[in-house]
Amino acid sequence: MASSCSKLCLHSRSLLCSRKVAVTWKYSTQTLHCAPGTRIPISFLHGFSVRSEDHKTAQTKLRWKHVLYYSNLCASHQTTVDKENNASKELSKADLVAYKNPSLPVRDAVSATESQTLLDLDAAPGFSALEEISDEEAVNISIPSALPPASTTLRDYVDQSETLSKLVQLGVDLWKLEQRPNVGSMLLRLNFNTDVAPRLLFLNAIGVENSRLGYIITHNPFILTESLENLQARVDYLKSKKFRSETVASMVSRAPYLLNFSVKRLDNRLGFYQQQLQLSSSNTRDIVARLPRLLCGSLEPVKENLKVCELELGFKRNEIQHIILTVPKVLTANKRKLTQIFDFLHNTMKVPHQLIVKFPQVLNAKYLRIRERHLFLEYLGRAQYDPSLPNYISLERLVSLPDDTFCVEVALATLKDFYLFQKTL
Template sequence: MFTYRIRAFKSLYSELMVLSTQKRVLSQYVTPITSIVTATDDTHAKGVFPEFSPAKGDKVDNLVNTTLDTPRSTTLADLVKYSSDLQRLIALGVSLRDVESKEGAAELVANIKYYPQVDEVVTLLRAVGVERIGDVISRCPFLLAEGAESLRLKLMYLSSRRFSRTQITRLVTTQPCWLLEGLTEVDAKLAAVKQIFQLSNGELRDVVSRSPKVALLDTLLLQRFKVILNAAYDLEPLQIKALVIGCPSATRIGERNLRQRMDYLTETMHLSKEQILAWPSILRCRQRIVKERHSVLSHLNLHEYDSSKPGYVSLQRLVSGTDENFCKDVAKIPLNLYYDYIKTF
């Protein structure tokens, strides 16, 4: 074992000596790096790496000033001081915080030019009657990237479908990202909504202008909505149509929530289909409020939802207003008693 270690040591020593010899030989052919950097007679190097002299001209000063004037920033607010384009957007009422909450929007807004890009979009929106343009851009800053010409074509499409100026204004104001959809897709979805709920052209325009997201939903979801109401709650097609016209946003309720709400209205509150259709917006109300207030009225034996009987309480009156108004005008009890009762839930 000892003999083996001696042989290994001799072998390693021999290799080190060879490497040392090679290093001395190579050093004869290697020019020190400092001599290359400081050489003044190498014309090729001067051509590839032009001579740099801070004393000549003001390029360095400009570079330093640019770096200082446009700092590295993490938010749009950091750039406002240095960007007249962002300042103009703020003057319009655009919320930079809302813009930053949307992925990719901050970079878009930071690099866009007010003239002509933003100005053309603003002019177009004003032409169709949009007043709170800053709010529209805050909710959908990607309209600025879409471009005025593309937006103009989509607005002209709505006009060709007989949407009124008021309806177009409402649509753009409430759901501006609707204008990001392709015309082919929009046309197909409008046709689907019309067919599924058996709407006339006028009814379709009314439904979409009041709840633009209806035309953005997956067609399968709309069909499922109709099937559930028909199969599980025995609503006829014309009754479902009336529900959609009365509360277009009800179509956006998920299947689970729709079943829970309809079960509570029909099984716990014992409402008929006609009573629900009289004010279908009850489906969009917060379930906590519906349950708490109905429970209070039931405890007080005031839960009368039949309009033909004394003590009638409409569904709208049940869920509207503050708790104080409900206690004073409907339940006729002190507010603290109401709160004490719902704590038992």
């Protein structure tokens, strides 16, 4: 409020001064433009005498007098306006301080601001470019990193980061890792000599080949953050369960997340498969060694596939056991694919359960391959899958042979005929 009033007063004073100058200038203009040849009596005007006998000289003097007078008047007016503007600015600063601290008057606020400025200047340390520093201070000086502050790809950091450049040399696919949240920043924080190299040497020591290191880190970069004690404890546990060293190395190479799970979880998984499938310790080790991701993935799909095989597909417990021992992938297969293949084998091709159990690899084959070859054999009149009848064709030969061998040995046709038939489907 005080600031608004002060500004209004300053504006009014400026208007008054401007009007006075305008009126005076108007009067002087009228005087200067009076008719030439007019004789005026002797008189004194602001201290200058004007004689009637020399009108031109008097008129010239009067003109110069007015010019000097109004020049001084304008200069005085400008000085007054400048002072008033400076006063207005000081009042505005004081109003701002008083607004922030209403308990202070305006003058006190201005004084407080000036005092605080002086204190800040006194408190500022005086550094000099020529001042010598100690060795400890020189060591503590932080040098900004040459790494880009932010990026959406790890490619921008490879040239500056030793860790990333060495991982690229190992065959790690950084473009896959950068798509996973927080993995890129984690890799940039790792030191190659203290964090990465010891884990790589550990994997190499347990028998993992150098060609598999890139694959392992690409799929499981978090193994670089696991402690060496935990990694060694998990390897020792697997060996205590009579897994051979070569088997452990192979399992780690094919299931990169295997060593990220605790000993307790690994023990629970082995116990689950042994009890659920009613397997011996040897058979349990066998299926886990052949499909090590059984120890890493979720158990829910496994439980669901076991129920599907028993309730929907109609296999007995001992038949399921035989299928799992022969093809462990059935435990993790897609439920829809599994039921689709069984439905075509059993209901379309009329293959009984006993033959499917005898050759369970057919459940792991491609549905399209089974369908195309069966329809081709049916078109040729050779679709006969009963071993007690002549011209028997086993399921193994149906799905395992390559196209050219299948056409010559099983279908008794040419490969060209098979390709032409495929176009009709």
